[in-house]
Amino acid sequence: xxxxxxxxxxxxxxxxxxxxxxxxxxxxxxxxxxxxxxxxxxxxxxxxxxxxxxxxxxxxxxxxxxxxxxxxxxxxxxxxxxxxxxxxxxxxxxxxxxxxxxxxxxxxxxxxxxxxxxxxxxxxxxxxxxxxxxxxxxxxxxxxxxxxxxxxxxxxxxxxxxxxxxxxxxxxxxxxxxxxxxxxxxxxxxxxxxxxxxxxxxxxxxxxxxxxxxxxxxxxxxxxxxxxxxxxxxxxxxxxxxxxxxxxxxxxxxxxxxxxxxxxxxxxxxxxxxxxxxxxxxxxxxxxxxxxxxxxxxxxxxxxxxxxxxxxxxxxxxxxxxxxxxxxxxxxxxxxxxxxxxxxxxxxxxxxxxxxxxxxxxxxxxxxxxxxxxxxxx
Amino acid sequence: xxxxxxxxxxxxxxxxxxxxxxxxxxxxxxxxxxxxxxxxxxxxxxxxxxxxxxxxxxxxxxxxxxxxxxxxxxxxxxxxxxxxxxxxxxxxxxxxxxxxxxxxxxxxxxxxxxxxxxxxxxxxxxxxxxxxxxxxxxxxxxxxxxxxxxxxxxxxxxxxxxxxxxxxxxxxxxxxxxxxxxxxxxxxxxxxxxxxxxxxxxxxxxxxxx
Numbered sequence: 001x002x003x004x005x006x007x008x009x010x011x012x013x014x015x016x017x018x019x020x021x022x023x024x025x026x027x028x029x030x031x032x033x034x035x036x037x038x039x040x041x042x043x044x045x046x047x048x049x050x051x052x053x054x055x056x057x058x059x060x061x062x063x064x065x066x067x068x069x070x071x072x073x074x075x076x077x078x079x080x081x082x083x084x085x086x087x088x089x090x091x092x093x094x095x096x097x098x099x100x101x102x103x104x105x106x107x108x109x110x111x112x113x114x115x116x117x118x119x120x121x122x123x124x125x126x127x128x129x130x131x132x133x134x135x136x137x138x139x140x141x142x143x144x145x146x147x148x149x150x151x152x153x154x155x156x157x158x159x160x161x162x163x164x165x166x167x168x169x170x171x172x173x174x175x176x177x178x179x180x181x182x183x184x185x186x187x188x189x190x191x192x193x194x195x196x197x198x199x200x201x202x203x204x205x206x207x208x209x210x211x212x213x214x215x216x217x218x219x220x221x222x223x224x225x226x227x228x229x230x231x232x233x234x235x236x237x238x239x240x241x242x243x244x245x246x247x248x249x250x251x252x253x254x255x256x257x258x259x260x261x262x263x264x265x266x267x268x269x270x271x272x273x274x275x276x277x278x279x280x281x282x283x284x285x286x287x288x289x290x291x292x293x294x295x296x297x298x299x300x301x302x303x304x305x306x307x308x309x310x311x312x313x314x315x316x317x318x319x320x321x322x323x324x325x326x327x328x329x330x331x332x333x334x335x336x337x338x339x340x341x342x343x344x345x346x347x348x349x350x351x352x353x354x355x356x357x358x359x360x361x362x363x364x365x366x367x368x369x370x371x372x373x374x375x376x377x378x
Numbered sequence: 379x380x381x382x383x384x385x386x387x388x389x390x391x392x393x394x395x396x397x398x399x400x401x402x403x404x405x406x407x408x409x410x411x412x413x414x415x416x417x418x419x420x421x422x423x424x425x426x427x428x429x430x431x432x433x434x435x436x437x438x439x440x441x442x443x444x445x446x447x448x449x450x451x452x453x454x455x456x457x458x459x460x461x462x463x464x465x466x467x468x469x470x471x472x473x474x475x476x477x478x479x480x481x482x483x484x485x486x487x488x489x490x491x492x493x494x495x496x497x498x499x500x501x502x503x504x505x506x507x508x509x510x511x512x513x514x515x516x517x518x519x520x521x522x523x524x525x526x527x528x529x530x531x532x533x534x535x536x537x538x539x540x541x542x543x544x545x546x547x548x549x550x551x552x553x554x555x556x557x558x559x560x561x562x563x564x565x566x567x568x569x570x571x572x573x574x575x576x577x578x579x580x581x582x583x584x585x586x587x588x
């Protein structure tokens with residue numbers, strides 16, 4: 001698991017939280033709430049709203065929680081945040097590569113970047129099979145991911161407090177953890193170029209390694225969800241989008257694992273959050289194979305969400321997808337018009353208003369505010 | 379156009395066949411430039427399959443690697459062949475952004491389609507574009523970005539070309555994850571490329587080559 005914020009801490013939730021949670025649950029089950037709920041993802045945008053240095057945000061999980069909560073309160077009536085605190089170093093656990101962070105390798109105001117190099121060698125596919133994922137990954141963490149693992153441990157320790165803080169103020173911290181696809185792990189540690197070559201040159205070895213990863217991931221995911229509870233769990237797609245792979249490769253290396261991980265989350269009572277970046281148009285109909293009225297599909301503006309509604313309406317809640325470039329370069333009127341279209345054509349049933357992927361750091365505040373206000377006819 | 383067996387090997391994503399045929403042709407005394415043209419024809423066919431939705435980025439990456447591997451023995455003989463390129467493009471990821479994968483794919487498919495690529499790398503300072511265009515005589519500039527935060531840097535890079543009096547002499551292509559037609563207009567580019575193959579199609583059209 002790359003990212004977990006654990007169960008919430010604190011007193012019973014206030015009525016406002018319950019109202020918002022009810023609105024979200026209605027949408028998740030493909031019903032029509034009193035109005036479309038909102039759920040946001042923001043990190044550096046929140047820094048810019050409050051004047052917090054990116055380096056400070058990255059260095060201290062409590063600063064990340066304070067910053068995101070502060071920015072949320074400036075935006076007004078937002079039902080939910082996907083994450084209540086954040087440590088970018090933790091991304092290393094997803095893509096098996098260390099992060100370059102502001103204030104350390106990068107200037108204070110620079111965005112964090114993945115330091116992607118060939119760290120997994122071709123022979124490692126066999127080693128993963130021989131050793132098992134846990135022991136192999138333990139060695140790999142020791143060599144490359146000490147900081148990412150420390151960030152994950154800190155998040156497990158501190159994040160529940162921030163989940164409690166958000167709940168106490170009436171906000172729904174939607175997601176509790178990620179359940180990562182083995183493709184994302186191997187592709188990150190091997191690099192896109194080399195991993196893509198491996199899919200053609202040594203497909204059986206890649207497949208065997210992915211299956212070995214799944215042996216342990218299945219049980220880890222089940223135990224984690226049982227321990228944390230019925231929150232959202234990101235089963236995300238970044239490098240696995242159909243846009244990047246031919247149907248033959250995608251059917252073999254992506255979909256079976258994606259489907260199984262989603263089913264595991266649903267079976268354990270979690271809400272599978274399909275945070276899908278890039279274009280999924282080609283395979284959008286495959287999502288009908290996933291559990292009905294349980295998942296949330298969150299796209300980033302590159303998938304045609306209007307077409308997706310025609311295919312998935314009544315089967316799956318859709319979330320999104322004001323494009324990052326529109327929030328950055330567009331006008332308030334453009335954002336309003338796009339949101340109105342989302343509300344009427346993708347909503348009103350089974351729809352959560354949101355940005356595509358995450359609010360970009362240089363989004364105009366007034367554009368984000370227009371998106372937030374749109375659900376109340378603003 | 380009918381592909382030669384070498385072109386077919388590239389088109390059908392058969393690395394061993396492509397490499398073997400290049401060695402056979404060199405041993406038989408065939409001209410390196412003619413062999414290169416067969417490889418390029420194969421890459422052209424790969425591009426057509428990509429445009430038709432038959433191949434995807436995965437196949438573009440693999441075909442690019444096959445092309446590189448198969449053409450490696452030709453490089454020494456073709457060292458002076460850049461003068462025969464259809465055109466020159468200065469390519470890079472703009473200042474403030476270190477993502478190189480998309481830029482590298484674009485470079486591979488452009489060069490394998492007969493366009494000489496001057497690769498400036500990543501995090502390219504604005505004045506570097508001016509220097510590279512001036513030195514190479516390129517008529518195309520390709521700017522890549524994966525972050526919305528560098529739209530203004532991309533715009534400034536285009537403005538720097540303008541201030542240097544080079545803007546009218548080059549066609550600026552932009553691409554990358556967050557780019558859109560609107561973002562391309564904002565930065566002052568001439569063309570938005572949704573994919574690397576779009577870059578090839580637009581570059582060939584601008585250069586007037588088929």
